[in-house]
Amino acid sequence: MGNLPAITAIRPLAEAAVRAVGPPALTDPALRHMRALGATTVESAPAGDAAHLTMGCPELGKVTADTVWADLCPEADVADEATAQATTGVMHVHGRRDGQPLGLAVDYAATCAAVATVQGLLAALLGQVRGGRATHVTCGADRAALLAVSQYIAAAGAPEAEAVVLEPGGPPFTASCGTRFELEALEPTVWAGFWRSLGTPEQAIRSGWRPFQFRYATACAPLPEELHAATRTVSWARIRQAAAASGAEVCRLHTLADRVAEATADAPWTFAPSASIGVPPPRDLRCEDARPLSGFTVLEAGRRIQAPLAAHLLGLLGADVIRVEPPGGDPLRGMPPCCSNVSARWLALNRGKRAVQIDVKSPIGQVELRELVAGADVFLHNWAPGRAERFGLDADHLAAVNPRLVHAYTSGWGGRLPGAPIGTDFMVQARTGVGEAARPADEPTAPSLMTLIDMLGGLLGAEAVLAALLLRERTGRGVRVESSLLGAAETLTAPALRRAGVGREARRPAGFRRPLPTADRWIAPTDDSARAANTQSGHLARLSSHEAVAVLRDQGLTATVVTTDLAALPIDPRLRGVLTRDPHGSLVVPSPWRFE
Known part of the structure; x- marks a missing residue:
């Protein structure tokens, strides 16, 4: 590890060559990220139903x-994006706001799987540098999709009921001029102040706060109609005044055309060497097991999801992983x-971590944190x-405490959009056109109440840390790395933005990835089988879901039953018993990778 020659470029995969074969949905996001990380030769061929990537670097x-x-x-x-979303519960969670399962018009499972694949490749290289033997990683879109809805699965499998009712409804809101917008209020006093300035009835304000507050957790927000009525009677200018x-x-829903007109970054993260004087010899970090x-050692001072x-x-x-929590936990x-x-x-994101309580606002707490940093490899946070x-x-x-530290900041906007609103999931969706890209042409534009960008942002954050650790091993220096929710949104909407940029229709056509109702549930055909399946929708509606799937398969079409009960996933035969429970009894989804 200590004998590797240093590189001068701040790109972890400098001098690496990558070749990919497979469907673009699975290969393109991975290739874009590896190019941005410095891979110098990338060849791609669209073939088959699976992606195979080979990466080699003389030094690694x-x-x-x-x-x-x-x-x-x-x-x-x-067999594809549609059926991955259907089987794992993504369609169910995304559709809660609308009261029925709906497919995301973006390739969410494939994008998450591609990012996880890059993570696996980087991790395998790190392991090899440190004496590990893993040379191959497998990642499934089904694994990535289960990870994306892991919080919702854990909640559904808990013995207690949700804090709020799971019923259709939620933002965005609409002004009298037709402007559709997202609202963010992190405190009840802020929430109440906004609605009072619009003359909203007090009862509606009080009853609306709790479902609004929990919408991140439930993917729905059954708000009182009085709230929507209040915004429809006033102008967008008045709404902005009330927010200020x-x-x-507040943030109006931006279009994909708006985003095409704005400059976008080449990469969803940035790397820079630490400003340190003198570099101590590296610690002996041999890879002692298969992982x-x-x-x-990773210190994490995080909140929410990312x-x-x-x-x-x-x-x-x-x-x-040592989690830094405030006094009281x-x-x-x-x-x-x-x-x-x-x-x-909470367990879905934090099980297995050690925890320490530190008041980072106090001088004593800051000293305590620096003492932990001195023995860590990574400090990761998403503070304001x-x-x-x-x-x-x-x-x-x-860096003065630990010159070899990887300092990782997972931010909202990465400092790239001056005047942008607060960097939370739904505001980022609104500002970046995700609300348009995620829905086909016959659905009103609206951010998904499933935390699409927080989850993908967390995946990008881990990818950035792995790349920074690899860069540290190649240069011997600490690294400062920043990823962002904006980068996650750009990664997810890249195909739609490319279509819009060349004058094509950015949105998917009407009815795209729309599950078909049956006598008891719903079924989802693959994208390639959807047209033929839709012509038989009347007949399929009279059959049970399993009968309908069998009918389509007899015709050479591909379809699956849509999961609409997350609590039943542990006994779903399609998942073959892969969901387990932790010592607390909470449901656990499998790791997104397999290493060999």
Whole structure:
């Protein structure tokens, strides 16, 4: 490890060559990311139903990867993006706002799988540098999709009920001029102030807060109609005034055409060497077991989803993750529903981590954190902009404590959109056109209430940390790396933006990935089988879902039953018993990778 020649470029895969064969949905996101990480020769050929990637670097070695639609499920049930979404519950969660399962018009499972594949390749290279033997990684779109809905699965499998009713409804809101917009209010006083300034009845304000507050967790928000009525009677200018006066944030739904007109980044993350003086010899970090990050220590000071998920993934890869929580512990530990008095949703992102309580606002707490940083490999956080600098815990200050530290910041906007609203999932969806890309042409544009961007942002955060660790091994220096929710949105909408950029229709056609009703449930055909299946919708509606699938398969078409009960996934024969329970009794989805 210590004898590797240093490189000068701030790109972890400089001098690496990558070749990919497979469907573009599975290969394109991975290739874009590896190019941005410095891979110099990339060849691609669209062939087959699975992606095979080969990456070699003279200094590091050679690794290969397979990205498949079905690694857990039968190929008859998960054969493309539509059936991956249907089987794993993604269609069900995304459709909660509308009261029926709906397919995402973006290739969400494939994109998550592609990013996870890059993670696996980077992790395997890191393991090889440190004496590990893994040379091949397999990632399934079904695995990635289960990870994406893991919080919802954990909540559905908990013995307690949800804190709010799961019924259709939610933002966006509409002004009198027709402007559709998202609202963000993180405190009840801010929420109440916004609606009072619009003359909304007090009862509607009070009853609307709780479903609005929990919409991140439930993917729906059955709000009182009075709230929607209040915005429809006033202008967009008046709504902006109310937001400014109350401290709330509003953002109109931007279109994909808006995004095409704006400059976008070549990569969803940035890397820079740490500003350190003198580099101590590296610690002996041999890879002691089959997991490639064995021996690494990650400090995580995260909130909500993005940073906690990134650290969770690093833990699955073998890192020892120490979670930094405020005095009294993370308040989200008690978020209902709970398993053995611990939030099922919290466990989905934080199980297996060690925890320490530190008041980072106090000088004593800042000293305590620096002491932990001195023995860590990674410090990962998603604090509000400027907070790390205010406490002296930014990359430059911590580099003086540990010159080889990877300082990872998972932000909202990456500092790239001046004047952007607060960087939360739904506001990022609204600002970047995700609400348009995620829905076919016959559905009103609206951000998904499934936390699409937080989850993909967490995946990108883990990818960035792995790339930074690899860069550290190649240069011997610490690294400052930043990923963002904006980068996640750009990764997800890239195909739609390319279509819009050349004058093609950016949105998918009417009815795209629309499940078909049957006598008892719903079925989802593959994208290639959808046209033929739709011509038989009247006949299929009179059959049970399993009968309807059998009829289509007899005709050489491919379809599967749509999961509409997440609590039943552990006994779903398609998943072959892969869901387990942790010591608290909370449901656990499998790792997104297999290493060999």
